[in-house]
Amino acid sequence: MNIGKTALNQTIIESPKGWQAINWRELWQYKDLFYFLVLRDIKVLYKQTILGFAWAIIRPVFSMVVFTIIFGNIAQVDSDGVPYAVFSYVALVPWTYFAAALTGSTESLIGNSGMLTKVYFPRLVFPLAPVFAKLVDFVIAFIIIIVMMIWFQIVPTINILFLPLLILLMILTALGMGMWLAALAVQYRDVKHAMSFATQLLMYAAPVVWPVSALTERFGETARLVYGLYPMAGVIEGFRAALLNTTPMPWDLIGLGTVSAVIIALSGAFYFRRMEGVFADVA
C-alpha cells in the first residue's frame, strides 16, 4: 500500500504501484506492539506444559543423544577431534533456533490471519516477532553448551568474542528466509506443508552432524566456497571454531554467508512489502 505520511498526521491511501520501500518510521511507531507480540509468543509457548522452559533444552539434547549414537558411534562420522556429543550439540543450539524461528516466521501470517483481516499495522511485525521470541529458547539451550564444555574440559578460544556477530548472522538468516516464506505461504499453502521436511533437509545440508572439513577433503576448496553461500554453514562452523577450537575461525564461510544472508533479507523484505497489500485478501 502506498502510504505517505506528512505533517498533521495526514495519510494518503492509494493503490500500490510496483516495489515499495520499507517504512522504517512507521515500523518504529509500532515498537510497543512488536514488544507485546514477542512477549506473547514467549509467554504462550510453554503454557499448560509440565516441563515448561525445559523443553528448550530437551529438544536439542535428545537430538544430540540420537546423533551421537547414530553418527558418532555407528557411522563414525569425523568430529574434528572433539567428542561427538559436544560437536553436535554446539551445532544443534543455533540450528534449533534457526529451524524454530524460520517455522514461526513462515506460519506467522497464516496463524494471525484473524488480526491480518481486522486491523492495520506494519505487516513486517508478524515475521519479526517469532525471530526474536525464539531467542529465549536459544539462550536457555546455550547454557547446556557451557555445562558440556566444563564436563569435557574444553577451553573456548579468544574467537568467542565474535559469537555475537555469528548470532546476528543467524538471526538475519532466519528473518530473511522467514519473510520470503511467510509472504509465499499466505498465497501458496504448499509452503506450510513443505516446512517440516524442508527444515529436515536444510539440517542435513547444514554442517550439523558432519564437519565442513569432510566436504573440503572430498570436493576441494571451490566446493567449500560455494557451500559458504549457505549462511548457516558459516554460523555453525563459526560456533564450533570459537567454542571448541575445531578449526581456525572460518572467515571465508562467514563472509560469504553474510553476503548471501543480506541479499536474502533485503530481497525478502522487498518481496514481503510487495505482497503486503494482498495479504488480507488472500489470507
Added chain:
Amino acid sequence: MSDIAIQVENLSKQYRIGTKEIQHDTLMSAAVAWVKSPLENFRQLRRLSSFKNGDEADVLWALRDVSFTVKHGEVLGIIGRNGAGKSTLLKILSRITPPSSGRIMLNGRVASLLEVGTGFHPELTGRENIYLNGTILGMTRTEVEHKFDEIMNFSGVERFIDTPVKRYSSGMKVRLAFAVAAHLEPEILLVDEVLAVGDAEFQKKCLGKMSEVAQTGRTVIFVSHNMAAVNQLCERGIVLVDGELRFEGSTEQAIEKYLRDDSAIQSATIDTSQLTGRSGTGDGRILEVRLSDESGNPSTQFGIGDALTVELRGVVYEPIHRLSMGVEITTLEGLGLLNLRTDSQGIDFGPYRANDEIRFQIKVPSLPFYPNTYLVRPWIAERGGKRIDYVQEGITLTLEAKGNYLSERMIQAGRGLVILDAHWLEKPHSVS
C-alpha cells in the same frame, strides 16, 4: 488545517471470485487434468493477487467509483445491504486492504474497530490482553498504562484481571475487549458492526459510549445494519448499493432511501440466515421470514389496522424440549410497540431433535399503529431458558394510512404511535 477529515476520491476495489470447476467426462481427461493440476492451481492462486485484464468474468467489483468527504467532527453512517461494499470500504479506510484504484486522504490519527478483541490470546491474562489489544489498536504502551485502571473498571472484570482469558465467560471477554476499544482516542474512528455482538444490555452500553465519542467532536464513520443505531448516532448517511454510492445526505433521508430501495428489491420472503444483527445461543437459527396479509398475499406494505401473518422457517441444531417464540414489532429507533410471545399465553412447542426443521405461522390480528416504517423482530427460545436466536436487525414493514384514515391529515408519523378506534358518544346535555 483544512476542515476535511476524510476525502475519498473515485475509490474502486475488485476481488476475484472463484471460478467454476471443470467437469471431466472421461477417465483419461480427468487423469490428464490431475497431472496438470499443480500448474493450473498455480495459475489460479497467482491470479488471486493480480488483475491484468480488467473486466473478467470472475472479477467482482466490491466498490466502484465511490467518492465522498467527511468533515472534522462529523459522524457519518454507511448503510447498505449485505455485500453492498460497506465492510470493504471500511477495510480500505483502515488500510487493511489496498484499493484497486482511487485515492483516500485522511487527516488525523486513525483507529479502526472492525471487531472487538482482535488479537486476544486465550492463554494470556486479562491484564496482558489489555496491553496486547491496546497496542494492536494503535495505542502506545504508556497510553495503555495511563488508562489501565479506567479500562479495568469499565470492563467490570477486576477480580479476574490476572486470570487467563480462556477461563472467562464469553460475556466477560466481550466486555473486556470493548473496554479497551472504548478507551481509544483517535481523531478519526472507523467502526464496523461491533454492536452486533453481546446481549442487549451490552449493546446499549456500546451505543452509549459511541454517542459519547461522537459528541466529543471526533470524526466517526459508522457501519451498521442497525438502523436505530445509525439514526441515533449519525448526522449524515451514505447508502451503498452493489458497490456504488447511491445516496448521500441526512441520516433520515438515507435510511428512508435504503429501506425503500430495500423493499423494492426484496420480496416479502426474507432470507434471514445471513443477517448479522442477531443474538442468542446459536443452538438454532431462523432462516426465513415471510410476511403476508389477511388473504395470504406476501407483502411488506400494510394499512393501519390490517392483520399480519408472519411465517418463520428455521432449524434447531440441538435437541430442544420446549420451544417458545415471539415476534416484536418496534420502531426504527428500537422502541417496542408490540411484544407477542407464546409463553405469555402459556403455549410452547416441541420437543425437537437436533437438526429438526421448525416452521411456524403467527397471526397478528391487527397493526394499530401510525403510518411509518417498523421492524419485525422474531425470536425463538428454550422455554424458561436462554434465547436461541433473535433477529434483532429485523424485517422492515411499512404501514400506510388507508381506508377511513386516508383523508385525515392528522394521522402522520410522529403524531402518535398506537391508533385505535374508540367509541365516541355524545351524552344528553341541556340545551340553553
